[in-house]
Amino acid sequence: xxxxxxxxxxxxxxxxxxxxxxxxxxxxxxxxxxxxxxxxxxxxxxxxxxxxxxxxxxxxxxxxxxxxxxxxxxxxxxxxxxxxxxxxxxxxxxxxxxxxxxxxxxxxxxxxxxxxxxxxxxxxxxxxxxxxxxxxxxxxxxxxxxxxxxxxxxxxx
Numbered sequence: 001x002x003x004x005x006x007x008x009x010x011x012x013x014x015x016x017x018x019x020x021x022x023x024x025x026x027x028x029x030x031x032x033x034x035x036x037x038x039x040x041x042x043x044x045x046x047x048x049x050x051x052x053x054x055x056x057x058x059x060x061x062x063x064x065x066x067x068x069x070x071x072x073x074x075x076x077x078x079x080x081x082x083x084x085x086x087x088x089x090x091x092x093x094x095x096x097x098x099x100x101x102x103x104x105x106x107x108x109x110x111x112x113x114x115x116x117x118x119x120x121x122x123x124x125x126x127x128x129x130x131x132x133x134x135x136x137x138x139x140x141x142x143x144x145x146x147x148x149x150x151x152x153x154x155x156x157x
Contacts (some may be wrong), residue, residue, distance in 0.1 A: 030055070033049060033050075033055065034052065034055035034056075035054075038052075091146050
């Protein structure tokens, strides 16, 4: 079974190369059509082509559509997916993680050393107390209790 890799296979590299050539040719034809005066195109017996108006109108319409999507459609869809302000799901859900245990169980800590030079390692010469570990450790990511948030925000005693 072949290994899945992002490296280009011969077929994908050919597709990419031809898409590159195709996009460059289309850009060249577009620029020739948009810039070249009608008299030169008639001299080459090219009579059936869109009006020059569309050379400016289509890119501007694409930019307006992109702007409408970026500033209206995308935020509106996100607002539609959020819960109402008075919903209990906005306060508490099934995926919350509340863990108020302090660092009392030292067996869960990883005591492996990552030093390159073991003779200069401070692991064996300095031992931190439980209080120092608790004060200097980065707390685990958890959700805040809504009562604590209201107490801090609105200064309730």
